[in-house]
Each structure stands twice: as C-alpha cells, then as structure tokens.
Amino acid sequence: MKLSLSHYFIPQEKNNYRADILKNSFLLLLVGIYLVNQSFIKYLTVSRPGVLGYSSEITAQKVFDQTNNERTKLGLAPLKYNSVLSDSASKKAKDMFADNYWAHTAPDGTTPWDFLKSAGYKYSVAGENLARDFYDTESLLKAWMNSPTHKANIVHSKYQEIGIGVVNGTLGGIKTTLVVQHFGTPVAVVAKNNSGTADQPSSLQPEEVITTTADQKAISPNSTVLSQNQEKYINPLKLNKIFGVIIFGLIIVTLFIDGYITLKKGINRMTGSTVSQIGFLLVILLFILYQQQGVIF
Amino acid sequence: MIIPKEVKQKPIEYIVLGVIFLIGLLLYFFGPFTAHGRRVVVYCLVANYLFWSLIHHYRRGDLSLSIIVEYLVMALFGIALLTLSLL
Numbered sequence: 001m002k003l004s005l006s007h008y009f010i011p012q013e014k015n016n017y018r019a020d021i022l023k024n025s026f027l028l029l030l031v032g033i034y035l036v037n038q039s040f041i042k043y044l045t046v047s048r049p050g051v052l053g054y055s056s057e058i059t060a061q062k063v064f065d066q067t068n069n070e071r072t073k074l075g076l077a078p079l080k081y082n083s084v085l086s087d088s089a090s091k092k093a094k095d096m097f098a099d100n101y102w103a104h105t106a107p108d109g110t111t112p113w114d115f116l117k118s119a120g121y122k123y124s125v126a127g128e129n130l131a132r133d134f135y136d137t138e139s140l141l142k143a144w145m146n147s148p149t150h151k152a153n154i155v156h157s158k159y160q161e162i163g164i165g166v167v168n169g170t171l172g173g174i175k176t177t178l179v180v181q182h183f184g185t186p187v188a189v190v191a192k193n194n195s196g197t198a199d200q201p202s203s204l205q206p207e208e209v210i211t212t213t214a215d216q217k218a219i220s221p222n223s224t225v226l227s228q229n230q231e232k233y234i235n236p237l238k239l240n241k242i243f244g245v246i247i248f249g250l251i252i253v254t255l256f257i258d259g260y261i262t263l264k265k266g267i268n269r270m271t272g273s274t275v276s277q278i279g280f281l282l283v284i285l286l287f288i289l290y291q292q293q294g295v296i297f
Numbered sequence: 298m299i300i301p302k303e304v305k306q307k308p309i310e311y312i313v314l315g316v317i318f319l320i321g322l323l324l325y326f327f328g329p330f331t332a333h334g335r336r337v338v339v340y341c342l343v344a345n346y347l348f349w350s351l352i353h354h355y356r357r358g359d360l361s362l363s364i365i366v367e368y369l370v371m372a373l374f375g376i377a378l379l380t381l382s383l384l
Contacts, residue, residue, distance in 0.1 A: 024370040031377045244378045251374075263301055270359055272350065272367045275301050276314055280346050283318045284375040287325060287339065 009254050010261060017267050019258045021251065030247055037243055060086070060164040062137040063179060067154055067162060070145060074155050079183070085163020088119035089180040092128070096178055097169035104128060112182070122187045127153040129181040132171070140179065159183040241288060248285045252278060310353050317345045339379060343372045 008026075011017040020026055068078035092115045096102055105111050112128040129150050134140040144150040153159070165180040259274035261267075304311050321342035325335055350368040354360040 024366055027370045027374045031374055034378055247378065259301065270361060270364065272364050272371070273303055273353060275304055275311065276346070276350065276353070277371055279314065279318055280371065281375060283322060283342070284339075284379050286322065287379050290326065 009257055011258050011267065017262065017269050018271060019254050021254045022258060027251075030251075034243065034247060038240060041239055058134060058137045058140060058166060058177070058179065060166045063140065063164050063166070063181065064162065066137055066141045067181070070141065070154055076155060076157055077160075079159060079162040082121070082161040082163050082184070084119050084121045085116070085161055085182045085184055086165060087163065088115040088121060089128075089163045089165030089182040090167055091115055091119065091165070092182070093165040093167035093178040093180045094169070097167065097171055100171060102130070102132065102171060102178075104130065116182060116184065121182075121184060123184040124187045125156075125158045126182070126184040127156065127159065128183070129153050131179040132176055134179070153181070153183055156183065158185055160185045244288050245285065248281055248288065252281050252285065255281070307353070307356070310349075310356070314346075314349050314353075317342065317349060321345075336380060339376065343376055347372055 006012070007015040008020045011019055015023075064079075064081060071078055092112060095106060095110070095115070099106055099108070101107050113123075113126060116123055116126055129144060131140055131144065134143065141154075144154060161184050163182045163184075165182075166177060167180075168177045170176070171178070255274055255278045259278065262269065262274070321338060324330070324338045325342075328334065328338065330338060347368055351360065351365070354364050
C-alpha cells in the first residue's frame with residue numbers, strides 16, 4: 001500500500017523522477033474533480049437550499065440586530081423596525097431583480113426615495129444601503145462598517161427607523177440574494193422635535209450592494225419583533241474553500257517533497273521551476289484563504 | 298537554510314518573480330477593487346507568472362513545449378480553484 005502510493009508523492013525511477021500528482025494529467029484531473037464538486041455544491045445551494053442552507057444564513061432579523069449593535073457600541077439609540085420601510089426595501093430588491101440592475105438608481109431613473117414615497121413613508125431624512133453575495137450577517141455588517149459611506153448610514157444619528165429587505169432571485173443570470181436597508185425618520189417626528197431643517201435624502205449617499213443569502217420570510221411585515229431562523233447550516237462558501245485548500249495543500253506539500261528529494265539526490269530533469277510553482281500556488285492559496293464575501297460598490 | 302540551486306544560479310529572476318507576487322498580493326488585498334477588479338488582478342498575476350516562466354526557461358536554455366504546458370496547467374489549476382471558489 002505504502003509503495004503503491006509513494007509514486008504519487010515521491011520522485012523515483014518508477015515515475016520518471018516526478019511525483020505523479022504533479023504531472024499535467026493528474027493536475028487536470030484534480031481541476032475536473034473540483035469542478036464537479038463545485039457544481040454539486042452550487043446545485044445543492046440553489047435547488048435544495050435546505051441541504052446547505054445557502055439562503056438561510058442571513059436573515060433580516062440578524063441584519064436588524066447587528067445594525068443596532070453597531071449603533072449601541074457608539075452610544076447611539078437603536079433604530080426601530082418599521083414595516084413600511086421594510087416594504088419599500090423589499091420592493092427595491094424585487095425591482096432590481098425584475099429590471100436586472102444593481103444600483104441605487106434604476107435604469108428608468110427611479111431613485112430609492114421614490115420607493116420610500118410609493119410605500120407611503122414620509123421622511124425628513126432617508127438613506128439606503130445595498131448588498132449582495134454575502135453568506136453570513138457578520139461579514140455583511142463588517143463590509144458595510146468598513147465602507148465610510150455605508151457606515152455613515154448605519155450610525156447616522158438622525159435616523160430613527162429602519163426597514164430591511166432580503167430577497168432571493170436571479171440577477172445577471174446568477175441566483176443570488178439582495179439585501180436592502182432603508183433608513184429614515186418620519187416627517188412627523190421632526191416636526192414634533194421642531195427641528196425645521198430636513199435633510200435632503202440625496203445628501204446621505206448611502207449605497208452598497210452585497211450579495212447575501214437570506215430568507216425573506218424571516219421578517220414579518222407588521223411586527224416589531226422579527227422572526228428568526230434558528231437553523232444552522234453548512235456554509236457552502238466554506239465548504240468550497242476547505243475543498244480548495246485541501247487540494248492546494250496536497251499539491252504544495254508534494255511540490256516541497258519533490259523539490260527536496262530532487263535537490264538532495266541531485267536529480268536533473270526537464271521540468272518547470274519547483275520554487276516558482278510553490279510560490280505561485282502559495283499566493284493563490286492566500287487568495288483563497290482570505291477571499292472576501294460579497295461585492296461592494 | 299536550503300537554497301535551491303536554481304535560485305542560486307539566477308537570483309535576480311527569482312527576485313523579479315517575488316516582486317510580481319508581492320504586487321499581486323498588495324493589489325488584491327489593499328487595492329480599491331471590486332470583486333471583478335480583484336479577479337482581473339489575479340488574471341494579470343497569472344499572465345505575468347507565465348511570462349516570467351517563458352523568459353526564465355528561455356534564458357536557462359531548456360524552454361520546451363512540455364515545460365510550457367506544465368506552467369499552463371499549473372496556472373489553469375490555480376485560476377480554476379480560485380475563481381470557482383470566488384463565485
């Protein structure tokens with residue numbers, strides 16, 4: 001057994017002094033295996049979301065809670081959940097899917113403020129954050145907080161209410177989930193406070209798109225207490241990453257063994273530079289390990 | 298520390314390769330890029346790596362089709378795993 005496997009990892013006469021695993025045919029086979037694995041995971045996440053829970057990790061409840069956590073950390077009052085704002089946020093997300101765009105302003109010129117108005121929310125101050133391609137809420141909030149314009153919305157002292165839309169759909173041919181945060185303070189509140197100076201919504205510049213997977217039914221529209229999906233699922237992104245890291249680790253370790261033995265035995269052969277290949281794969285491995293979820297724009 | 302003979306023979310070439318990798322890493326992690334931009338950084342890095350390998354083996358005098366294919370397969374392997382896991 002030991003002997004039969006050694007030619008995969010150790011350069012020897014049997015494998016023409018090149019570990020079999022490093023040969024082109026084997027590398028192509030590994031790419032093929034990875035492709036099949038990736039396709040299978042994608043199939044499960046899209047067609048059988050319950051299996052891997054791709055659509056279940058982020059919920060509006062979690063976004064709501066963590067947004068308020070960020071505000072509380074800075075000594076700001078938590079935002080109140082507003083079902084009208086959530087309605088406008090969900091409509092915005094659905095509109096992006098329907099018209100296949102990903103921006104604050106729709107191709108037909110509809111602005112976020114139009115969604116707020118059509119939902120019946122009369123605001124004095126308002127803002128919008130967008131996100132797509134995020135798997136977990138922590139990464140989503142982290143990305144927003146790392147972006148000055150999005151953070152400005154989350155910790156804006158003048159906002160009193162929030163609505164969150166988390167909608168699954170297909171955007172640009174790719175199944176994904178859009179997360180929309182609509183912030184606002186109703187006109188009545190400002191009038192009561194006699195501030196008299198209402199901010200212009202456009203001055204808030206709060207926009208971001210992060211792809212996330214969350215379940216729209218997690219929020220019940222007319223309730224301040226949001227339902228929460230307590231189920232725990234396997235993160236498909238992590239699954240992909242783990243599989244990729246294992247394959248890379250195998251190749252890099254074999255390259256090290258191969259390089260060390262050929263160096264020690266003084267074997268001369270016509271192959272690529274082992275040092276450069278190890279370096280290249282280590283760089284790619286770093287990319288995989290520290291890849292970021294989601295897209296911010 | 299064991300320094301492979303190939304590195305001792307052509308230290309400048311490996312320093313250039315190191316710089317290519319370093320620039321790629323810096324742009325990927327600290328550049329103001331979107332996911333698409335980061336993907337372009339990866340493609341550029343791979344293209345530079347392939348170009349480096351051609352020059353390296355040409356200067357070493359052992360540039361052959363089998364070596365070119367080996368680098369191409371390695372590059373494809375890296376790109377495939379990375380980009381697929383970024384989807």
